[in-house]
Amino acid sequence: MRTQSQYLQEINRLLADYLKEIQDSDLKPLSAQVYQVQSKNFVRWINGEFTPGDVKRSKKKSQDNSEK
Secondary structure, three states: OOOOHHHHHHHHHHHHHHHHHHHHOOOOHHHHHHHHHHHHHHHHHHOOOOOOOHHHHHHHHHHHHHHO
16 A cells, blocks of 8 residues: 555654654553554555565465475
8 A cells, every 4th residue: 555645744743653652651561562563564554665464474485485
């Protein structure tokens, strides 16, 4: 998916605010990391830079190729 730049600028601004709020929260480090990674991946997805499951598929493909 690709989002128009005018919207993406606002989304990135809001993401920065969200990440700051996570940082300032009392979440445990691992929980905070999950919130951060998932929200960053969502913004990457709307910008066409991320496809859910790609890392897992790449590892599986690499593993399959090494077994041949």
